[in-house]
Amino acid sequence: MSLTSASPLECAQSAKSASHLLATLPTSSRNDALTSIHAALLSSRESILDANARDLESARKAAADSQLSSSLVSRLDLNKPGKYEDMLKGILDVRDLPDPVGQVTLRTLLDDNLTLERVTCPIGVLLIIFEARPEVIANIAALAIKSGNAAILKGGKESTESFVAISTVISQALSTTAVPNSAIQLVTTRDVIPELLALDSEIDLVIPRGGNELVRYVKDNTKIPVLGHADGLCSVYLDPTADPKMAADVIVDAKTSYPAACNALETLLVHKDAVDTIFPTVASALVAKGVELRCDPLTKAAAQTIVPNAGILDATEQDYHTEFLSLTLAVKVVNGLEEAIRHINTHGSHHTDVILTSSAADAERFMAAVDSAGVYHNASTRFADGMRYGFGTEVGISTNKIHSRGPVGLEGLMIYKYKIRGQGHTTAVYGEGEGKRRYRHERLPL
Amino acid sequence: MSLTSASPLECAQSAKSASHLLATLPTSSRNDALTSIHAALLSSRESILDANARDLESARKAAADSQLSSSLVSRLDLNKPGKYEDMLKGILDVRDLPDPVGQVTLRTLLDDNLTLERVTCPIGVLLIIFEARPEVIANIAALAIKSGNAAILKGGKESTESFVAISTVISQALSTTAVPNSAIQLVTTRDVIPELLALDSEIDLVIPRGGNELVRYVKDNTKIPVLGHADGLCSVYLDPTADPKMAADVIVDAKTSYPAACNALETLLVHKDAVDTIFPTVASALVAKGVELRCDPLTKAAAQTIVPNAGILDATEQDYHTEFLSLTLAVKVVNGLEEAIRHINTHGSHHTDVILTSSAADAERFMAAVDSAGVYHNASTRFADGMRYGFGTEVGISTNKIHSRGPVGLEGLMIYKYKIRGQGHTTAVYGEGEGKRRYRHERLPL
Numbered sequence: 032m033s034l035t036s037a038s039p040l041e042c043a044q045s046a047k048s049a050s051h052l053l054a055t056l057p058t059s060s061r062n063d064a065l066t067s068i069h070a071a072l073l074s075s076r077e078s079i080l081d082a083n084a085r086d087l088e089s090a091r092k093a094a095a096d097s098q099l100s101s102s103l104v105s106r107l108d109l110n111k112p113g114k115y116e117d118m119l120k121g122i123l124d125v126r127d128l129p130d131p132v133g134q135v136t137l138r139t140l141l142d143d144n145l146t147l148e149r150v151t152c153p154i155g156v157l158l159i160i161f162e163a164r165p166e167v168i169a170n171i172a173a174l175a176i177k178s179g180n181a182a183i184l185k186g187g188k189e190s191t192e193s194f195v196a197i198s199t200v201i202s203q204a205l206s207t208t209a210v211p212n213s214a215i216q217l218v219t220t221r222d223v224i225p226e227l228l229a230l231d232s233e234i235d236l237v238i239p240r241g242g243n244e245l246v247r248y249v250k251d252n253t254k255i256p257v258l259g260h261a262d263g264l265c266s267v268y269l270d271p272t273a274d275p276k277m278a279a280d281v282i283v284d285a286k287t288s289y290p291a292a293c294n295a296l297e298t299l300l301v302h303k304d305a306v307d308t309i310f311p312t313v314a315s316a317l318v319a320k321g322v323e324l325r326c327d328p329l330t331k332a333a334a335q336t337i338v339p340n341a342g343i344l345d346a347t348e349q350d351y352h353t354e355f356l357s358l359t360l361a362v363k364v365v366n367g368l369e370e371a372i373r374h375i376n377t378h379g380s381h382h383t384d385v386i387l388t389s390s391a392a393d394a395e396r397f398m399a400a401v402d403s404a405g406v407y408h409n410a411s412t413r414f415a416d417g418m419r420y421g422f423g424t425e426v427g428i429s430t431n432k433i434h435s436r437g438p439v440g441l442e443g444l445m446i447y448k449y450k451i452r453g454q455g456h457t458t459a460v461y462g463e464g465e466g467k468r469r470y471r472h473e474r475l476p477l
Numbered sequence: 478m479s480l481t482s483a484s485p486l487e488c489a490q491s492a493k494s495a496s497h498l499l500a501t502l503p504t505s506s507r508n509d510a511l512t513s514i515h516a517a518l519l520s521s522r523e524s525i526l527d528a529n530a531r532d533l534e535s536a537r538k539a540a541a542d543s544q545l546s547s548s549l550v551s552r553l554d555l556n557k558p559g560k561y562e563d564m565l566k567g568i569l570d571v572r573d574l575p576d577p578v579g580q581v582t583l584r585t586l587l588d589d590n591l592t593l594e595r596v597t598c599p600i601g602v603l604l605i606i607f608e609a610r611p612e613v614i615a616n617i618a619a620l621a622i623k624s625g626n627a628a629i630l631k632g633g634k635e636s637t638e639s640f641v642a643i644s645t646v647i648s649q650a651l652s653t654t655a656v657p658n659s660a661i662q663l664v665t666t667r668d669v670i671p672e673l674l675a676l677d678s679e680i681d682l683v684i685p686r687g688g689n690e691l692v693r694y695v696k697d698n699t700k701i702p703v704l705g706h707a708d709g710l711c712s713v714y715l716d717p718t719a720d721p722k723m724a725a726d727v728i729v730d731a732k733t734s735y736p737a738a739c740n741a742l743e744t745l746l747v748h749k750d751a752v753d754t755i756f757p758t759v760a761s762a763l764v765a766k767g768v769e770l771r772c773d774p775l776t777k778a779a780a781q782t783i784v785p786n787a788g789i790l791d792a793t794e795q796d797y798h799t800e801f802l803s804l805t806l807a808v809k810v811v812n813g814l815e816e817a818i819r820h821i822n823t824h825g826s827h828h829t830d831v832i833l834t835s836s837a838a839d840a841e842r843f844m845a846a847v848d849s850a851g852v853y854h855n856a857s858t859r860f861a862d863g864m865r866y867g868f869g870t871e872v873g874i875s876t877n878k879i880h881s882r883g884p885v886g887l888e889g890l891m892i893y894k895y896k897i898r899g900q901g902h903t904t905a906v907y908g909e910g911e912g913k914r915r916y917r918h919e920r921l922p923l
Contacts, residue, residue, distance in 0.1 A: 051818075051822055051846065051848060054845070054846070054848070055842075055845045055846050139866070139867050141860070141865065141866075141867065145856065147866055147867070154878045154879060155848065155878050235878040235879070236878065236879055250700060251700070254696060254697070256702060256877070256878075256879050258879075274901065276901075277900070277901030278901075280901055280903050281901055281902070281903055283903075284903030284904055284905050285903075288903070288904055288905040372497075376497055394898070396501075398894075398896045399500070399501045400497065400500070400501050402497060402500070402601065402894075403894065404894060404895060405894065405895045405896075405897065406894055406895070406896055406897075407896070407897040407898075407899065408896075408897070408898045408899065409898070409899045409900055409901050409902070410591065410897045410898070410899030410901070410902045410903075411902065411903045411904050413903075413904040413905075414587070414593075414897055414899075414902070414904055415895075419587065419904065419907070419916065420585070420587075420593055420895070421585050421587070421593070421916065421918035431702070432600045432601050432681040432682065432702075432892055433600060433681070433682055433702050433704075433879070433880040433892060434879040434880040434892075436892050436893060436894065436895075437894070437895045438895075446878055446879060446880075446882050447882060448844075448849065448850060448851065448852055448882065448883070449850060449851045449852070449861075449866070449882075449883045449884075450844045450851075450852055450853070450854075451851065451852075451853040451854070451856045451860055452840070452853075452854045452855070452856070453853065453854065453855045453856030453860075454723070454855055455720065455722075455723030455724075455726055455727055455855050455856070456727075456855070456856045456857065456860070457726050457727055457729075457730030457731075457734070457856075457857045457859075458730055458734055458857050458859040458860055458865065459730050459734040459859075461865070470865065470867065472867035
């Protein structure tokens with residue numbers, strides 16, 4: 032890992048060159064590099080926490096001047112109980128995942144002694160732009176090395192001291208391994224981002240991990256493919272056959288367990304026949320958790336039968352297009368399943384959407400027709416997460432319609448190549464006519 | 478299928494809406510639509526060939542005025558022996574392929590009664606811009622319907638009469654099926670392309686099938702992901718251990734069996750120890766087929782020992798960056814395998830590259846280290862083709878580093894969604910602490 036002072040072009044070119052080496056390293060070399068990084072971060076804990084303390088001090092001053100939110104300050108702190116240990120454990124967790132490189136996913140006998148294989152391989156060079164949480168740099172470096180991808184990292188400026196300290200330690204650790212230092216590079220100044228985004232010959236994929244504004248900026252300013260999501264406008268559709276307690280539990284979890292998350296609930300669609308039956312129970316549970324409801328007239332009237340005053344407001348049309356990221360929920364009546372599906376497909380962000388119903392047929396219809404990365408039956412939107420899905424970790428959650436969708440783990444950082452092994456085979460001898468050879472196209476076991 | 482006169486936005490919005498319906502149609506409905514299209518095109522052969530004759534007449538006039546190449550005129554002709562039949566057969570071939578929609582590719586038990594599935598689904602709305610060959614429209618319509626994707630098609634203007642005739646027939650055929658007409662739309666004027674390329678909320682993927690200039694134009698003018706290739710600069714590396722006759726056969730096939738194809742050979746890299754041994758045989762075979770060789774001094778000298786005069790020119794540096802698409806081949810000496818790999822990774826277009834050697838170890842090293850969609854050992858570059866790979870057909874060949882790489886068949890037009898089926902599961906109950914639930918993360922059989 033190098034803390035680069037090279038030009039963006041030099042940085043990207045050396046990453047490209049490192050990616051070619053990294054792609055051919057055996058599993059053991061990539062795993063050994065992660066073992067070394069783990070050991071080095073373990074033994075350098077003190078100096079890294081010192082650097083982190085300097086970031087924290089600046090951040091607290093900025094927070095005192097109201098230039099920074101206190102929740103951001105809290106996220107910077109690497110010294111919170113268990114946080115450093117989690118960072119260390121994350122590196123070993125990634126190391127111990129199955130190697131995603133070199134998996135054969137298709138094998139076909141084209142003709143005698145002529146075989147076709149589709150084999151997974153790294154994408155190449157990733158540009159990952161992320162927020163201030165300092166432990167993320169170790170996590171992403173581990174994911175990149177394990178997946179055989181070179182990565183250029185740009186973290187939030189509030190953690191610069193921590194990033195530089197961690198990056199220096201990782202760099203020293205890598206220098207004793209087969210992974211080239213330039214495989215993972217840290218850039219610390221924001222002004223290089225536009226130049227990096229212009230390097231579509233060298234950089235293969237950009238992953239912006241951050242707010243809507245960052246993601247849109249990146250999408251609007253590069254020809255490099257972008258993986259990620261700008262919005263997380265998740266919805267729940269409440270069917271009248273749903274169990275009321277189950278509905279309240281799931282909706283409260285989806286809305287309140289981490290309201291700032293991209294997989295938190297933002298819009299509740301209530302079937303007209305559930306407005307006076309289940310919805311009041313749900314509304315009462317939400318208001319008890321401090322949720323402000325923005326309702327249309329029917330749901331407002333129904334909610335007020337149970338929670339007469341506080342927290343029930345009139346919704347505007349804009350509320351049904353809004354990712355609140357806070358304890359606010361838009362609520363709307365729909366006439367049935369098809370209207371709910373249409374609403375979600377046109378108002379949602381194709382992230383994660385839920386149907387609460389006891390009808391398996393309606394659930395299957397909803398999950399087939401809703402065009403989102405995650406479609407759930409009787410489960411919280413908050414399950415949309417690489418760790419929860421069992422991917423070990425994730426580089427982000429994608430609402431893209433190509434490549435990777437939903438939580439993106441190691442598999443999402445891979446592409447494939449086709450290998451053909453022949454014995455001098457040529458194409459002109461194949462065809463439909465007389466005397467022409469035919470392809471065998473036999474699927475072989477993997 | 479509709480021949481649209483709607484605005485680009487209306488066209489894209491109706492395609493989006495149709496894509497939502499199409500995505501949920503059962504296999505049988507999509508297959509029935511292909512059966513109907515086949516029957517309609519069979520019974521409308523005469524009127525379609527009449528329209529094609531009008532295109533041909535205009536094209537021949539343009540060719541006489543040197544405004545059009547005679548090879549293009551030839552590609553327009555649907556009345557060539559077997560061409561119409563091939564078009565018809567292609568529709569049934571696609572129909573009879575396995576359904577790519579709804580395949581479960583991952584199934585995990587997250588916890589008791591909580592399962593995660595990854596299920597293939599269509600991407601959504603494709604914008605496909607292609608050349609003049611009129612039969613392509615039927616082929617692409619079949620691929621789109623089979624894969625459950627809506628498609629907006631824009632074909633080359635030289636085939637407009639043929640496209641309109643085929644499109645009208647397909648449209649009538651679809652009107653008796655469950656596939657909505659707006660699922661496949663033809664636009665006939667070029668001026669709508671910039672407007673369509675701006676509709677990144679409605680259109681999910683652009684596939685430009687055409688020359689370098691078209692592909693670059695599309696990539697430079699849209700935020701929609703683009704699948705395809707601008708260049709096909711394919712190379713062969715000739716190792717001294719290769720069998721000379723095998724080498725000559727493969728190189729002649731790769732260069733001459735269809736020089737205008739993107740998978741044709743453009744650069745031959747000769748190991749220094751093969752220059753005086755195998756290369757003269759190869760050069761002689763190429764020159765006998767009318768190939769012009771652009772050589773560096775060493776290979777030029779060696780070639781001239783066998784083919785003293787004609788067809789051997791001095792190469793310029795630019796020749797090693799050139800996709801000739803004709804009977805011209807750049808030839809260069811390299812010092813060994815690693816130099817060949819570096820040359821290909823820096824000069825090639827990441828399409829298809831070949832090593833000719835009797836060393837299995839060198840072949841494996843080459844195939845691991847060359848960063849291309851196709852990497853072959855002792856086989857012609859011309860195998861890079863969806864039909865030859867056994868995919869039935871292809872929508873194009875991709876040199877992208879994400880999503881689909883190499884020949885793109887039905888599978889390449891799919892994405893996936895994650896489905897979770899629970900019984901009211903919430904996330905807040907899971908964690909590391911005491912009294913918290915743990916995920917089971919058990920892989921279930923597919």
